[in-house]
Amino acid sequence: MQFKGRDIVSIKDFSREEIDYILKTAASMEQIAKQGSDMLHGKILATLFFEPSTRTRLSFESAMNKLGGTAIGFAEPKVAAIKKGENLADTIRVVENYADVMVLRHPLEGAARLAAEFAKVPVINAGSGAEEHPTQALLDLYTILKEKGTIDGLNITLMGDLRYGRTVHSLAYALSLYNVKLFLVSPELLRMRREVSDAIKQKITVVEASAVEDVLAETDVLYVTRIQEERFPDPTEYTKVSGTYKIDLKTLKDAKEDMIIMHPLPRVDEIDHEVDNTPHARYFQQVWNGIVTRTALLALILGAKK
Amino acid sequence: MQFKGRDIVSIKDFSREEIDYILKTAASMEQIAKQGSDMLHGKILATLFFEPSTRTRLSFESAMNKLGGTAIGFAEPKVAAIKKGENLADTIRVVENYADVMVLRHPLEGAARLAAEFAKVPVINAGSGAEEHPTQALLDLYTILKEKGTIDGLNITLMGDLRYGRTVHSLAYALSLYNVKLFLVSPELLRMRREVSDAIKQKITVVEASAVEDVLAETDVLYVTRIQEERFPDPTEYTKVSGTYKIDLKTLKDAKEDMIIMHPLPRVDEIDHEVDNTPHARYFQQVWNGIVTRTALLALILGAKK
């Protein structure tokens, strides 16, 4: 398998075999992520955030530093050259001279693909439009594999905003490469986009439900996402819905003992804080797994040797 | 004494013996701070500034770089995840995965304490509310010790805004562990908060005065702070006061020859620029001492060996 020099734009660009290899590499990086290393000494990561995302940006910078490399970049469009009217292709052809790899977040769908086409160095998509967030999907898979020992054979529930959340789109595509049963739980207005659900239904069993209680007893992994008020034309509609799509101790009374709860964070109140101390909670472990997965990706696409 | 893994939230958490040990360690770091070192190679500092403070942030980042470590973080709340409504405890439980130590500045009192309770890694308080700024107090003590050879036996005057300045609160507590005489010089409206002055009066002699001229001839260390216009309901009141609490060559004519003048910076016009070239001025040396003290603190709480 060839990873050196490769872009990470969409999870759809990767075969199951390749994803398995990335997950295996991640597992082998746990110690390195803990202790630090000089694997990427002298290498530079550029973080280009045309849309703010502190946690994703810091996660990549931390991963790069843990491998002995350095990071430069910008955290906000306002500071960026684009203010002067420069187009993205020009920005990319400038920044590729500064760095060995670049991480891009952009409000427009297709931005990461365009950047990858122009850049001489590998481009990692850290979220473009409502479309894709492939490294989040990979760290989610890594978390499931690490916690359950397998992905195949699991019943996985995606709950919340399945329409606008780029995280769940990338994750759903990735899960469709495995032998899983997928429950989709969301309000009517925030159902999984048709193009995503059509594509994954050709590969795996997908069951749509409107209440988490209907599927919880069967669920091995419950993946919760935030429902944003601004998605609703009517605030009272939002209040009704957000009260329903909420996990607390009462919701969990029928859950399997070893069911795990994941969340891409930040959460607001869709998971009650009393759940944090139950053996189900894994959302903060996901953050660490993100560091591990990103060290693996950086090492692979920069061709680092241990 | 145990420093490894320890939080630095309040100067009140440290005994005189511990503070003396920190100051001794700082003295031993002068050369390292000048020449650089790899003591913290592979370690990562996260700077979480929910309130901007360029100089404090850069001071910590410089100290970390001088020890061979790296720094990641954010400089402004606007960029931070908290914008999406996440609470501080969640932010801390995310960031602790990215870094080996974190430095926090926050507008709310108690924020640093809360962060320290949640974080698995040590937390350094770089200012929370109007309450505390312990590393500034430590660098101030280090400056006094370095310049005067001792802290015990000195007459120290704190002047300016003693009510809202977190710097002077932490410093007053720290000085009360030593055998000093403290003069407090401030306008009526900006007197030292009762809870602070009550606490320190139990340990040391404290004399309140309204004019610096009354105490200057006895003073060994004159610590000046800025009086901010926004503290005064009436602008004419501010103008009157700020003209009075100002140090210039004329004020200094009765000063001891070896009196030193300190200031946490930035200054506006409370110290006239003509004072910069007198042998009294030490406020720019304080900045360097801040680097030295912070390298010592980072080395101690991360358990670094030279």
Added chain:
Amino acid sequence: MQFKGRDIVSIKDFSREEIDYILKTAASMEQIAKQGSDMLHGKILATLFFEPSTRTRLSFESAMNKLGGTAIGFAEPKVAAIKKGENLADTIRVVENYADVMVLRHPLEGAARLAAEFAKVPVINAGSGAEEHPTQALLDLYTILKEKGTIDGLNITLMGDLRYGRTVHSLAYALSLYNVKLFLVSPELLRMRREVSDAIKQKITVVEASAVEDVLAETDVLYVTRIQEERFPDPTEYTKVSGTYKIDLKTLKDAKEDMIIMHPLPRVDEIDHEVDNTPHARYFQQVWNGIVTRTALLALILGAKK
């Protein structure tokens, strides 16, 4: 020649002999800029951008990282201490304690000179007012030399906004040290400032023209700059002018085969994208040459040994 400890404030501070030495050093740094080095391990660069400029800031940070050093700083005045009313001299006397060299961009002419006078460490001017941008001039010279093998004997055309562009002022001064013929092509309103054109006319042949077509056939190097709408009191005037001062394939039909086109970037539409793929385009190579030139400057003023 003595470079260690030297400020880089104005291109006018350097003799031709010194500039040639910088360009020669840059040529010797090409490999190091590609592969990375530890020449400046342990050294810290402070980037003080009182005016945003993502590309210049990242270029310096990348250059510093490529030499094994680290960078700290701020990208926006809003975040900076100056907000609290501190003057620049105080800021400089603070930051000089954090870093071994500082890079300053400031909206006011003279700011870099003032900073250099106060700072104990070397100051590099990354643009002050409409006046000077010396490192851009050096990378432009390096690009010409690398591409044409010589600077002497060339016909060089500067086109666009010659009045407000700090880049062209520094470049024109630098070119006047060489044996070149200079064509200046600009709208009436944006003619080269009198003090610059008077100075360079004493040294080299300068021809002012209002249409690039009049000089293109003779031109070896065509240096294009952006014309900004806000320079024109009347928007229709701008539209007329910006349509004229534009390079596309049609403009280029009379160009020498080996003529090169340069641009300090960002471009908006003054060079048509169809020109990017012609053998004339060198504006993206300039970005790389900027990294190389800045590694050379950092190495020289910090006295690094290979």
